[in-house]
Amino acid sequence: MGQCVICEEEKAEGIHLYTLFICTTCEYNIIHTEVREEKYRYYVRKLKNMNQPSLFS
16 A cells, blocks of 8 residues: 555555556556646656655654
8 A cells, every 4th residue: 555646645556666656547547648648747747756765864
């Protein structure tokens, strides 16, 4: 179980991609979104967080 970085909801099923968790619903939506769609830019912005390291103290 984890919090999806796209929809920000707690979900039981999904994938871990580097340091991010993406639920199966959002994964499906990302895969089936065309580059020219407005949603595509939204997903790209959300996934940019993948390259930012988490701070652990």
